[in-house]
Amino acid sequence: MIKKYLEKIYLFLIFILLYAPILTLIVLSFNNSKTRAKWGGFTLKWYSSLFQNEQIMNALYTTLIISLLAAVIATVIGTAAAIAIHGMKQKWRTLYSGLTNIPMMNAEIVMGVSLMLLFIAFHVTLGFGTILIAHITFNIPYVILSVAPKLRQTSRRTYEAALDLGASPLYAFFKVTFPDILPGVLSGFMLAFTMSLDDFVITHFTKGPGVDTLSTKIYSEVRKGIKPEMYALSTLLFVTVLVLLILVNVSPKKDAETAAARKHVRRRSRAGRILIKRVIPVAICLVFVGGGIYYASKGQMLTKEKLIVYNWGEYMDPDVITLFEEETGIDVVYEEFETNEIMYPKISSGAIAYDLVCPSDYMIQRMRENDLLAEINFDNIPNIKNIGKDYLERSKEFDPENKYSVPYCWGTVGILYNKTMVDEPIDSWSVLWDEKYKDNILMQDSVRDAFGVPLKYLGYSLNSTDLDELNEAKDLLTRQKPLVQAYVIDQVRDKMIGNEAAIGVIYSGEAIYTQQENPNLEYVIPKEGSNLWIDSWVIPKNAEHKENAEQFINFLCRPDIALMNFEYITYSTPNTAARELIEAESIRNSKIAFPDLSTVPNLETFQYLGTKNDEVYNELWNKVKSK
Amino acid sequence: MSNKLIDFINISKSYGTQTVLDDLNLYIRENEFLTLLGPSGCGKTTTLRILGGFETPDCGQVIFDGEDITNLPPNKRQLNTVFQKYALFTHMTIAENIAFGLKIKKKSKQYIYDKIKYALKLVNLDGYENRMPDSLSGGQQQRIAIARAIVNEPKVLLLDEPLGALDLKLRQDMQYELIRLKNELGITFIYVTHDQEEALTMSDTIVVMNQGYIQQIGTPERIYNEPENAFVADFIGESNIIPSLMLKDRLVKILGVPFACVDEGFGQNKPVDVVIRPEDICLRKPGEGSIDGVVTHLIFKGVHYEMEVRANEYDWLVHSTKMFPIGTQVSIHVDPFDIQIMKKPESEDEEAVNIEE
Numbered sequence: 011m012i013k014k015y016l017e018k019i020y021l022f023l024i025f026i027l028l029y030a031p032i033l034t035l036i037v038l039s040f041n042n043s044k045t046r047a048k049w050g051g052f053t054l055k056w057y058s059s060l061f062q063n064e065q066i067m068n069a070l071y072t073t074l075i076i077s078l079l080a081a082v083i084a085t086v087i088g089t090a091a092a093i094a095i096h097g098m099k100q101k102w103r104t105l106y107s108g109l110t111n112i113p114m115m116n117a118e119i120v121m122g123v124s125l126m127l128l129f130i131a132f133h134v135t136l137g138f139g140t141i142l143i144a145h146i147t148f149n150i151p152y153v154i155l156s157v158a159p160k161l162r163q164t165s166r167r168t169y170e171a172a173l174d175l176g177a178s179p180l181y182a183f184f185k186v187t188f189p190d191i192l193p194g195v196l197s198g199f200m201l202a203f204t205m206s207l208d209d210f211v212i213t214h215f216t217k218g219p220g221v222d223t224l225s226t227k228i229y230s231e232v233r234k235g236i237k238p239e240m241y242a243l244s245t246l247l248f249v250t251v252l253v254l255l256i257l258v259n260v261s262p263k264k265d266a267e268t269a270a271a272r273k274h275v276r277r278r279s280r281a282g283r284i285l286i287k288r289v290i291p292v293a294i295c296l297v298f299v300g301g302g303i304y305y306a307s308k309g310q311m312l313t314k315e316k317l318i319v320y321n322w323g324e325y326m327d328p329d330v331i332t333l334f335e336e337e338t339g340i341d342v343v344y345e346e347f348e349t350n351e352i353m354y355p356k357i358s359s360g361a362i363a364y365d366l367v368c369p370s371d372y373m374i375q376r377m378r379e380n381d382l383l384a385e386i387n388f389d390n391i392p393n394i395k396n397i398g399k400d401y402l403e404r405s406k407e408f409d410p411e412n413k414y415s416v417p418y419c420w421g422t423v424g425i426l427y428n429k430t431m432v433d434e435p436i437d438s439w440s441v442l443w444d445e446k447y448k449d450n451i452l453m454q455d456s457v458r459d460a461f462g463v464p465l466k467y468l469g470y471s472l473n474s475t476d477l478d479e480l481n482e483a484k485d486l487l488t489r490q491k492p493l494v495q496a497y498v499i500d501q502v503r504d505k506m507i508g509n510e511a512a513i514g515v516i517y518s519g520e521a522i523y524t525q526q527e528n529p530n531l532e533y534v535i536p537k538e539g540s541n542l543w544i545d546s547w548v549i550p551k552n553a554e555h556k557e558n559a560e561q562f563i564n565f566l567c568r569p570d571i572a573l574m575n576f577e578y579i580t581y582s583t584p585n586t587a588a589r590e591l592i593e594a595e596s597i598r599n600s601k602i603a604f605p606d607l608s609t610v611p612n613l614e615t616f617q618y619l620g621t622k623n624d625e626v627y628n629e630l631w632n633k634v635k636s637k
Numbered sequence: 638m639s640n641k642l643i644d645f646i647n648i649s650k651s652y653g654t655q656t657v658l659d660d661l662n663l664y665i666r667e668n669e670f671l672t673l674l675g676p677s678g679c680g681k682t683t684t685l686r687i688l689g690g691f692e693t694p695d696c697g698q699v700i701f702d703g704e705d706i707t708n709l710p711p712n713k714r715q716l717n718t719v720f721q722k723y724a725l726f727t728h729m730t731i732a733e734n735i736a737f738g739l740k741i742k743k744k745s746k747q748y749i750y751d752k753i754k755y756a757l758k759l760v761n762l763d764g765y766e767n768r769m770p771d772s773l774s775g776g777q778q779q780r781i782a783i784a785r786a787i788v789n790e791p792k793v794l795l796l797d798e799p800l801g802a803l804d805l806k807l808r809q810d811m812q813y814e815l816i817r818l819k820n821e822l823g824i825t826f827i828y829v830t831h832d833q834e835e836a837l838t839m840s841d842t843i844v845v846m847n848q849g850y851i852q853q854i855g856t857p858e859r860i861y862n863e864p865e866n867a868f869v870a871d872f873i874g875e876s877n878i879i880p881s882l883m884l885k886d887r888l889v890k891i892l893g894v895p896f897a898c899v900d901e902g903f904g905q906n907k908p909v910d911v912v913i914r915p916e917d918i919c920l921r922k923p924g925e926g927s928i929d930g931v932v933t934h935l936i937f938k939g940v941h942y943e944m945e946v947r948a949n950e951y952d953w954l955v956h957s958t959k960m961f962p963i964g965t966q967v968s969i970h971v972d973p974f975d976i977q978i979m980k981k982p983e984s985e986d987e988e989a990v991n992i993e994e
Contacts, residue, residue, distance in 0.1 A: 167724035170691055171782075173711040174718045175738035175789065182712075185737075189728040 039241035056242040069227035077206035080145035085199040088153025096161040114151045122215035130361045136218035144216040145206045153198035160194030204254045218362055219318045220343035230346050315340040317558040320364040327578035334565050340558050357382055363552045366559040371544050374415050375408035376618035383414045384549045390560035393567035401584035407615045415546035416563050419581040421518040423541040429530045431512035439467035439536045448493045452514035455497035457631045458616055466538050472614045475623045484630040488637055519581030521602050533602045539612020642667045648697035650683055657683045659849045670819055672828045672836040675846035681829045685795050689718045716793040717786035721801055723778045725770040731781055732766040738789040756784035776807045793825040812838050833873050845869050866979050870912040877954055881911040892949035894928050900978040910979040915956040917975035926968030932961045
């Protein structure tokens, strides 16, 4: 008895473990409140807003087209390959089926990276085509795997019998062999379709700008902070894959059942055959034609003037892009990145020819030093006059002659604190080591930002390469670790708004936004000094539409456009003309958004310290985090 | 029997290092029921598959009705095959199976319908048109396979161990059925089997094969009664094969004792093999036969008793309707015309023939 109960409990625990995350997601997708913590009642609004999101719907269609095309092509190739392998002599058969199995065992990331390298090596432009090729490639082994056992069950004699009765080899194959292996071919197709549908890693590496499948779209959306629409989308994706998997796994059984049933009843098999012979091909054709039209129309757009922009997530008002497209007729392909470090290899590999990128100060220095940047022709950017002289002066720290970059946003790093949880005035980094705030402190989870805090606190430079200084900073960080609630990046904002922590290290731009959401929050630049950062537009050397890029920079420097972006991003703008246009006086003269650079001492921009020093920083940071 | 319909000329075939057929020459006459008989691996199925077009010989020619068909694909040959495991198309009904070949030949619907009716009647399976192959017994499936083949009116029907998968009773029934079919259709049957009883029952001509060589060609009676070598004698029925010495014409020394026989022309004092069928041995009282011995084994087989008699250091296999208990002293007698003299193999090729698989 007890054993039986234990068995049940064990099974129950396993199922909880397996399905709790998905259940949570499904429940949240129906949650009427925007924060994860609260249940605000049942709603379907996230589903409806999901279907109204054109970008996501585009990604959905791309996903379906790619999955279907890849599955169909892989099924044809894979079935042919399985037949060829089946016809080989034993020795070769073992070798070849082994060889086709290896890509399945291979880590996806290896496959993704190697495919990307291959495409780059052969100068294939990353885009829809490369995703498709990649998907076909990784689907083929699955098709072979599901067709091969069916072939083994099929007697060669029936094929020979058909030949013997006068059938040509092709007729014999389609009339006799194919119906026998059809269940295997169909489940191979389904498997391939499912694999394609939810692939992320390989797609991520082989996709080009402007093409997104659902999984890469979700990934890029999630980077900006998870929106509830994403829960809805993930739920739908899960349900779709679940249904497909059930179909794949149940269909052989169904086959056996219908086969048993049609022993005596003839009609049912005819209905089944009509389904196979008519409905499925028609459906496939429809999607093909639809896809063809869709991509033909897209292709027409591609022949127009084009501009490929690579920017931080949530770092531009979408209306700005629309306005630009309307005014100039240039088609903007807009891609987003999460960190400078993710962006850099994409540019340096040359896999995609981006026209305009928005890196941070130290990364611009690094790109300039590695000869990745093109000089900007300032004759095309008369609006540069709107950019404050101070900021151009500051830019010289990473772009000494102001030849390669145009400032876009800037800000400081400081302390955000909740006045209801901290009753003393804060003006120093030292508060981050105060035992009182144990488990109420949020730190930035990136090397340079994290080390910037203790370095400044100790009175050293942000760009210190002195080992002793760095070790001191490391020790401080290690000492601080027990007090820290979490090392995060974007969540500082959400957690501070949600009163989940008392003190957080944050970018000034985020601080303005958080204050609007939660008036109890206060931002301060510590007296020891801090980081001043500037994100600027640069044009990579391999840009294919340099003049369009310059036209876009000029557009962004227009005061009205800069204002739109400021209101959307809430990060300080270096555009003094735009600042004058800000209506709310509290913001126009905000100490957070526009601190007087001359009154705040010891503000420094990050500099690129070279690979060797990067390694030192990373090593020390790993030591801190692993302790 | 009439003229040659099929002629195999110098056919050789090997897979890798293994030679399956070595310089095979064989002709088949019209309306003949010819059986290729031999142990598995003897090359009989390969011969059939070469004729069916599923294998190409390494060298040699296949002539069909005066035409060289060596390289003709199977779908262009005027013959049909009944496969060992039936090879029915499981996703088609019986009617669709039978109509398969006719549809390819673009026959009219009425013609196909009539043919299906006729063929099903011929194999005693009226009314099975809409059944699926899976729902039929082994024997029924085999008859459908035959029906599927014969509706195409082939000049030759090839049958590759068609009864191999059936049980004994069914096999015997099907044997009669095949003989009836052959007589009704009046076409050539080429039949492959390893079952000597099947071969003896149905064939006009038996071709005994071993290790890729033809051992003997002849009528069932001739093959049984006058095996040309020890392999044939051993493979067809049971027999006592004893190395002996041909003293002169009509006299052979078996186990040191001279026996009268009817064979001539082997020369004097030549070593030979002697075949004596167990049912041809007569057991008499001691001293009344040629060699005295003692019964050492006794098994009841239904129709007869099977005994072993130890005489002159040889265990004689004897079939008799009379029972002699173990330990009985007996004497062995063989009539001269029941002694079959066979030449000893001389060349290496012939030697190979004797190696059993």
